[in-house]
Amino acid sequence: MNTAGLSVPFLRPFTLSSGTVEFLRSFWSADLAMDLGTANTLIYVKNRGIVLNEPSVVAIDEDTNKPLALGHSAKEMFGKTSQAIRCLRPMKDGVIADFEMTTLMISHMLGQVTKRWSLRRPRIVIGVPSGITQVEKKAVIDAALSSGAARVMLVEEPMAAALGAGLPVERAVGSMIVDIGGGTTEVAILSMNSTVYSHSIRVAGDELDEAVQRSLRRSFGLQVGIFEAERIKLLLGSALPSGNPRSLTVFGRDASTGVPRQAEISDDFIRGAISEPVSAIISSVVTALEQATPELAQDIVAQGIHLAGGGALLRGLTERLQRETGIRFYRAADPLSCVVRGVGRIVENIKEMKALCIAT
Numbered sequence: 001m002n003t004a005g006l007s008v009p010f011l012r013p014f015t016l017s018s019g020t021v022e023f024l025r026s027f028w029s030a031d032l033a034m035d036l037g038t039a040n041t042l043i044y045v046k047n048r049g050i051v052l053n054e055p056s057v058v059a060i061d062e063d064t065n066k067p068l069a070l071g072h073s074a075k076e077m078f079g080k081t082s083q084a085i086r087c088l089r090p091m092k093d094g095v096i097a098d099f100e101m102t103t104l105m106i107s108h109m110l111g112q113v114t115k116r117w118s119l120r121r122p123r124i125v126i127g128v129p130s131g132i133t134q135v136e137k138k139a140v141i142d143a144a145l146s147s148g149a150a151r152v153m154l155v156e157e158p159m160a161a162a163l164g165a166g167l168p169v170e171r172a173v174g175s176m177i178v179d180i181g182g183g184t185t186e187v188a189i190l191s192m193n194s195t196v197y198s199h200s201i202r203v204a205g206d207e208l209d210e211a212v213q214r215s216l217r218r219s220f221g222l223q224v225g226i227f228e229a230e231r232i233k234l235l236l237g238s239a240l241p242s243g244n245p246r247s248l249t250v251f252g253r254d255a256s257t258g259v260p261r262q263a264e265i266s267d268d269f270i271r272g273a274i275s276e277p278v279s280a281i282i283s284s285v286v287t288a289l290e291q292a293t294p295e296l297a298q299d300i301v302a303q304g305i306h307l308a309g310g311g312a313l314l315r316g317l318t319e320r321l322q323r324e325t326g327i328r329f330y331r332a333a334d335p336l337s338c339v340v341r342g343v344g345r346i347v348e349n350i351k352e353m354k355a356l357c358i359a360t
Contacts, residue, residue: 030114030122030150031350033343034106035160036140038091039182039205039310041071041105042337043113044344050337051113056182058101059087070108079225093202094129094157094183095136099143107147114148121150125346125357127160127339129184131200137358153357155343157181158188158198161308163342163356165332169193174292174299178285178321179339180311182206185281187288189296193356197291201284205311207277208233215273217255220263224252233314236270239278240316240323278317282324289325304328308338 033044036056043052054071061068062084069077078087090101114122124144128137137154144152158177159169167175169190179186182205188198212229216222224232228250236248246267254261285305292300305327307318312335321329332338346353 030120031347032110032113032122032124033340033347034124034126034144035157035337035340035343036091036102036106036126036128037182037339038089038094038184040336041109042340043109044340044347045113046344046347049344050340052109053337054109056091056105057087057089058105059085060101060104062086067104067108070105075227078227092183093206094181094200094204095132096139096143099139103143103146106143110147110149121148123151123153124149125153125155125343125350127157127343128154128358129200130156130158130186130188130195130198131184153354155346155357156186156188156195156198157184157339158186159190159195159356160339160342160346161186161332162188162190162306163345164338164340165306165308165342167306173303174296175303176288176292176300176305178281178305178307178312180204180281180307180309180314181339182310185284185309185311187284189288189292189300191296191299196296197288199284199288201280203277203280203284204309205230205233207280208237208274208311208314211274211277212237212270215269216250216252216263216265219269220265221255222250222252222261222263223255224250228252232265232270233274236265236267237274238267238271238315239320241271242267242315278314278320281311282321285321286325289327301327304330306330306332308332308335310336 031046035042041054041056045051055075057074059069059074059077074087090098096102128140141152157179161179162169162175162177169175170193172192175190177188185201185204189196209226209229212233216224248265249262250265251262312331318329318331346356
């Protein structure tokens with residue numbers, strides 16, 4: 001029988017659609033990047049990008065000790081529940097304050113972003129403060145492993161923030177990054193994929209919020225919650241006076257009578273309230289510059305200093321730092337996600353960039 005010219009269907013070449021390839025890849029690709037922050041936790045999935053950004057808040061039932069809400073929904077409940085429900089923030093100053101609740105939070109968030117049908121448990125790279133102790137490192141690793149991770153690697157947040165900001169950390173050029181998070185401010189000078197100098201202070205966004213709380217109580221006799229203080233800081237906070245004076249009506253509880261009342265607060269008052277922690281952040285930057293060699297200092301002056309983290313969004317901070325140091329400062333694009341994007345770069349190129357992870 002002459003079969004010339006006949007086609008054989010089962011021998012035809014075929015190609016898979018991009019959606020099918022992604023589906024098949026999900027069986028095996030389980031690498032994740034995590035920014036386990038004091039204020040927010042962000043997760044980056046390999047080949048997918050940032051898939052989760054939730055407040056680091058947990059609400060639990062006091063009787064059963066089971067979670068009722070996490071993330072945004074738990075934050076909305078904060079301070080508004082009965083004694084049967086406890087809302088808490090399991091992270092403090094960039095490290096784990098409540099191991100059990102942090103494990104529960106990570107486990108829940110991993111369940112949201114990982115595939116139930118994945119053939120292996122996820123491998124996770126987590127950003128941690130540069131000043132973290134060995135005990136604190138072990139707590140982070142144990143919490144992630146207890147949450148279902150197969151393997152955990154850590155990377156210092158300044159290095160991750162620099163990668164997320166697009167700084168040339170692999171070159172023989174001095175790059176300086178200031179990462180102002182919720183619990184810590186990280187200041188680092190980087191060159192040739194290594195940290196030349198780093199310093200971590202536990203003064204950052206949370207300390208600014210607490211300074212607002214203390215000042216309102218001291219000057220107005222008004223008690224406000226931590227998230228209300230955060231809202232006031234975001235709306236009125238600044239590091240320098242602005243041309244447009246602003247004010248805000250603040251609601252809280254009278255510290256002497258316990259009766260709810262309101263007060264009119266100016267941006268000038270809030271600027272004074274947060275002046276001490278802002279000065280501490282500026283001092284840490286100046287100290288880092290004093291530690292730089294002449295060669296590194298030359299590079300830093302030439303390319304400027306980059307700001308990352310939620311604290312970088314404080315009005316006038318860039319200008320204040322430039323005034324104090326005489327060096328140009330740049331705010332990274334989307335500073336809130338800078339660290340997780342940097343850790344995500346490591347996850348995407350884990351073989352080439354594994355050396356950036358710190359020894360555990």
